[in-house]
Amino acid sequence: PPARATPPPVVTNTLTVVSTYGTPVPSSANLYTNGSVVSVSVGGSPVDQGTTQIVATGWAMSGNSPTSGSATNFTLTLTNNTTLTWLWQTNVQFTRSATANGSVTGPSSGWYALGASITVTAVPNSGFSFAGWSGDITGSTNSNPLTIALDRTRSITANFATNEPLPAITNTLTVASTYGTPVPSSANLYTNGSVV
DSSP states (O other), X not given: OOOOOOOOOOOEEEEEEEOSSSEEESOSOEEEETTOEEEEEEEOOSEEETTEEEEEEEEEEESSSSOEESOSEEEEEOOSOEEEEEEEEEEEXXXXXXXXXXXXXXXXXXEXXXXXXXXXXXXXXXXXXXXXXXXXXXXXXXXXXXXXXXXSOEEEEEEEEEOOOOOOOEEEEOOOOSSSOOSSOSOEEEETTOOO
């Protein structure tokens, strides 16, 4: 009888998944038949840690293509031993506020990437003036606009004050008359520029 053909060996590839945070699927190293279509994802983003949070920003992959992406789920065709690494970013909280009689423009309160730089501007209402920043400020508290590095969680407040009226300038009119009835009759104070 003719000899039976030996089937080719099944080729398998290992998909190794690395993720510092979250819940990756699959969660570790797994064997797949070469050419398998594998759905991968990571859950649990963002990871809140008080005034910081960790957010999944995509992935990097070696041994297979494509080599990177920004999604938190995708499908890959496994043709080689592959390592998939889920990427995470640390965000910090930025909070801005204003006292009465003014406002702040620019980036709003929220989460920003650690190390980002933002610029905000204090805008006084009519009749008021900017009186400086308070809170977690680095450098001059009177800079306006203010550029701030988010090297940590920061909370700042714009302060405003009433415009002070200019002091009144007064002049003395002294009247001298040996006879008659002068008007005015003696020394008098008048606001500078008065018509007398």
